[in-house]
Amino acid sequence: MKRRINKVAVIGSGIMGSGIACHFANIGVEVLLLDIVPRELNDKEKKKGLSLEDKVVRNRIVNDALQASVKSKPSPIYHLDFVNRITTGNLEDDIHKVAEVDWIIEVVVERLDIKKQVFENLEKHRKPGTLITTNTSGIPINFMTEGRSEDFKKHFCGTHFFNPPRYLRLFEIIPGKETSSEVLDFLVMYGEKFLGKKAVLAKDTPAFIGNRIGIFSIMSLFHTVKDMGMTIEEVDKLTGPVIGRQKSATFRTVDVVGLDTLVHVANGLHENVPKDEQHDLFALPDFINNMMDKKWLGSKTGQGFYKKLKNKDGSSEIQSLDLDTLEYRGRKSASFATLEMTKSIDNVADRFKVLVKGKDKAGDFYRKSFSALFAYVSNRIPEISDELYKIDDAMKAGFGWEHGPFQIWDAIGVEKGIEMMKAEGYEPAAWVNEMLENGSNSFYTVKEGNTYYYDIQDKKQAKVPGQDAFIILDNIRESKEVFKNSGVVVEDLGDGILNVEFRSKMNSIGGDVLDGLNKAIDMAEKDYQGLVVANDGKNFSVGANIGMIFMMAVEQEYDELNMAIKYFQDTMMRMRYSSIPTVAAPHGMTLGGGCELSLHADKIVAAAETYIGLVEFGVGVIPGGGGTKEMTVRAADTFQKDDVELNRLREHFLTIGMAKVSTSAHEAYDLNILQKGKDIVVVNPDRQLAIAKKHALLMAENGYTQPIKRRDIKVLGKQALGAFLVGTDQMAAGKYISEHDKKIANKLAYVMAGGDLSENQLVSEQYLLDLEREAFLSLTGERKTLERLQHMLKKGKPL
Numbered sequence: 015m016k017r018r019i020n021k022v023a024v025i026g027s028g029i030m031g032s033g034i035a036c037h038f039a040n041i042g043v044e045v046l047l048l049d050i051v052p053r054e055l056n057d058k059e060k061k062k063g064l065s066l067e068d069k070v071v072r073n074r075i076v077n078d079a080l081q082a083s084v085k086s087k088p089s090p091i092y093h094l095d096f097v098n099r100i101t102t103g104n105l106e107d108d109i110h111k112v113a114e115v116d117w118i119i120e121v122v123v124e125r126l127d128i129k130k131q132v133f134e135n136l137e138k139h140r141k142p143g144t145l146i147t148t149n150t151s152g153i154p155i156n157f158m159t160e161g162r163s164e165d166f167k168k169h170f171c172g173t174h175f176f177n178p179p180r181y182l183r184l185f186e187i188i189p190g191k192e193t194s195s196e197v198l199d200f201l202v203m204y205g206e207k208f209l210g211k212k213a214v215l216a217k218d219t220p221a222f223i224g225n226r227i228g229i230f231s232i233m234s235l236f237h238t239v240k241d242m243g244m245t246i247e248e249v250d251k252l253t254g255p256v257i258g259r260q261k262s263a264t265f266r267t268v269d270v271v272g273l274d275t276l277v278h279v280a281n282g283l284h285e286n287v288p289k290d291e292q293h294d295l296f297a298l299p300d301f302i303n304n305m306m307d308k309k310w311l312g313s314k315t316g317q318g319f320y321k322k323l324k325n326k327d328g329s330s331e332i333q334s335l336d337l338d339t340l341e342y343r344g345r346k347s348a349s350f351a352t353l354e355m356t357k358s359i360d361n362v363a364d365r366f367k368v369l370v371k372g373k374d375k376a377g378d379f380y381r382k383s384f385s386a387l388f389a390y391v392s393n394r395i396p397e398i399s400d401e402l403y404k405i406d407d408a409m410k411a412g413f414g415w416e417h418g419p420f421q422i423w424d425a426i427g428v429e430k431g432i433e434m435m436k437a438e439g440y441e442p443a444a445w446v447n448e449m450l451e452n453g454s455n456s457f458y459t460v461k462e463g464n465t466y467y468y469d470i471q472d473k474k475q476a477k478v479p480g481q482d483a484f485i486i487l488d489n490i491r492e493s494k495e496v497f498k499n500s501g502v503v504v505e506d507l508g509d510g511i512l513n514v515e516f517r518s519k520m521n522s523i524g525g526d527v528l529d530g531l532n533k534a535i536d537m538a539e540k541d542y543q544g545l546v547v548a549n550d551g552k553n554f555s556v557g558a559n560i561g562m563i564f565m566m567a568v569e570q571e572y573d574e575l576n577m578a579i580k581y582f583q584d585t586m587m588r589m590r591y592s593s594i595p596t597v598a599a600p601h602g603m604t605l606g607g608g609c610e611l612s613l614h615a616d617k618i619v620a621a622a623e624t625y626i627g628l629v630e631f632g633v634g635v636i637p638g639g640g641g642t643k644e645m646t647v648r649a650a651d652t653f654q655k656d657d658v659e660l661n662r663l664r665e666h667f668l669t670i671g672m673a674k675v676s677t678s679a680h681e682a683y684d685l686n687i688l689q690k691g692k693d694i695v696v697v698n699p700d701r702q703l704a705i706a707k708k709h710a711l712l713m714a715e716n717g718y719t720q721p722i723k724r725r726d727i728k729v730l731g732k733q734a735l736g737a738f739l740v741g742t743d744q745m746a747a748g749k750y751i752s753e754h755d756k757k758i759a760n761k762l763a764y765v766m767a768g769g770d771l772s773e774n775q776l777v778s779e780q781y782l783l784d785l786e787r788e789a790f791l792s793l794t795g796e797r798k799t800l801e802r803l804q805h806m807l808k809k810g811k812p813l
Contacts, residue, residue: 184412210697258416501526510543524559544710555608627675634799638790729768
């Protein structure tokens with residue numbers, strides 16, 4: 015049967031339920047969100063004279079929950095308009111509507127009796143064949159289907175989303191004893207392809223995979239911290255970006271998630287895994303029990319491991335909890351010699367060998383924590399998973415780890431890891447030693463662009479399934495490299511398509527990257543069919559190399575700076591006017607120069623989580639790599655007969671002048687950075703490069719022809735310039751902007767108006783580029799601009 019999901023019902027509108035509903039709305043699915051009916055009126059309803067029978071009262075719980083979710087930050091929704099795809103209701107008046115849906119997802123309170131009652135009611139209305147799943151984080155799946163029909167059991171399983179559903183990609187699928195294999199195959203496919211998730215098939219064991227390992231890791235750390243007498247600042251320093259984890263590291267993450275949430279899962283594990291060799295580790299340390307008693311649960315109660323205070327002068331201060339005294343104190347700095355040794359190592363995987371060799375407290379910490387983790391995950395096979403890669407996938411997608419436990423172990427070396435473990439009093443599971451005896455000295459290998467893992471049952475390396483839809487740059491970089499310099503690697507993706515991968519710090523765009531782009535276009539025009547610009551960094555590109563701009567400006571080398579900016583502009587125009595199709599694949603932060611590059615590609619294939627915009631204004635300049643020109647062109651292309659053209663231009667002027675950045679790729683359509691009918695959004699970032707390649711190939715196969723340079727751009731001249739200058743005068747007079755900001759805005763206005771032409775006129779792109787470059791150069795000579803550039807440079811940020 016060919017399943018299609020056109021409409022889903024989400025039962026339960028709490029934080030998770032509303033988040034799941036929003037994410038289905040994000041991908042274009044119609045959602046029915048239901049919750050219980052209130053049993054009493056609140057004060058507002060009483061004042062209005064409402065009764066429990068009024069619809070607004072009966073739907074109050076679900077509507078309030080959805081509204082709170084949409085207003086939360088970070089937002090669960092790609093675009094506010096998508097909320098219109100969600101219809102709300104209650105479980106008494108609207109439960110019959112589940113007969114119209116293709117998938118029912120239960121997200122009610124974690125109590126088996128309540129879940130069973132909900133399922134009993136749902137089965138009265140559910141049509142046969144409808145998928146029905148539970149988002150439980152730990153209740154055994156088979157307990158929930160007692161008394162249900164054969165069709166219900168066949169189409170029932172666990173689908174555990176992680177919170178927040180939009181951002182955390184782990185999607186655990188937990189089959190019941192009677193779940194159909196067709197259902198499981200479909201959910202894996204749908205999770206990956208449509209929801210953009212990392213679908214992991216898990217066993218029906220307590221806390222499944224992600225939370226079992228994740229909570230162990232945190233609880234192990236809690237005990238280690240006390241044993242070693244470490245501060246929370248020290249731990250957060252050691253467990254953050256240096257090892258490929260979130261900036262919030264450990265304790266700040268617990269504050270955000272909520273200590274009570276962590277304790278709930280830990281208590282469940284302590285109760286339900288009595289035979290676990292680390293069972294005692296799930297018992298809460300005294301300091302956690304004390305924090306729970308005091309309701310120090312984190313952000314939700316205003317204090318946890320960290321506490322934010324307002325001083326009398328209006329400033330704020332972050333204080334930290336002393337785990338010995340349980341009193342808050344000023345934050346302490348944390349520094350370690352071991353971390354200093356890794357500063358020059360950009361690749362996180364290469365740091366692990368250095369970290370575990372450290373001779374200070376940091377080295378001790380890493381040896382203890384990694385040893386415990388390696389022993390634990392090796393012993394969880396085959397209990398929670400038969401395949402080791404699923405454990406790594408779960409930790410990366412559910413907890414934001416850049417590398418999973420077995421990947422970290424590989425980076426250290428399997429044998430070295432065992433030596434370290436034994437020194438700390440741990441032993442790996444027997445299968446690890448058997449693996450080494452069988453001649454496999456790593457958990458993973460790469461062959462012909464594909465990742466293989468050690469299959470414990472077959473005792474040999476096996477291909478990780480599901481890779482055919484992906485192109486993994488880490489796997490092909492060396493074997494498919496056709497050009498390389500200090501800023502880029504150009505890879506042959508096959509089928510006549512090249513890829514330009516930025517490899518500079520923070521993927522910033524400097525001379526080496528521009529050289530690489532030009533070289534790639536030369537190669538593609540001669541011997542290939544198309545070009546993609548994509549990388550697998552945390553961000554696509556956070557801007558141009560500010561150091562080069564600053565040094566030239568300080569030395570007043572304006573001829574050299576003029577040439578550098580023109581080179582940037584010319585390279586962007588080559589992206590637009592080459593004889594082969596060019597596709598940009600932005601993701602994450604795509605700012606300044608990264609945005610300008612994307613604007614000049616023939617097509618953008620953006621990840622849904624793309625935060626894109628022209629942010630140069632905040633540093634004291636205007637976009638100088640073609641961004642100002644391009645937004646002027648795009649404004650002119652929206653001019654319509656009898657339209658107020660100035661208003662259209664003003665919208666694009668404000669996009670630059672207010673340094674607007676989209677909070678999703680879908681919002682970028684509103685800014686006219688992405689264009690409907692041309693550019694597309696991909697939900698699963700793993701698929702993005704492969705899809706970008708397909709579109710480049712499709713354009714080539716459809717007979718791509720080099721575009722003709724534009725000479726038909728309508729500019730408004732003094733009509734627009736005068737209006738903009740009046741506006742900036744008023745803003746400055748009202749103290750909304752500084753005099754320097756006014757100067758930048760006036761330069762921007764001059765370029766976007768096409769200069770002080772006496773009437774509307776058609777101009778070329780090169781005319782606008784020359785105005786843009788002249789304005790950019792003049793602003794780099796301003797003292798305020800140099801100060802801002804220097805400040806950004808000190809922070810190590812590109813433009």
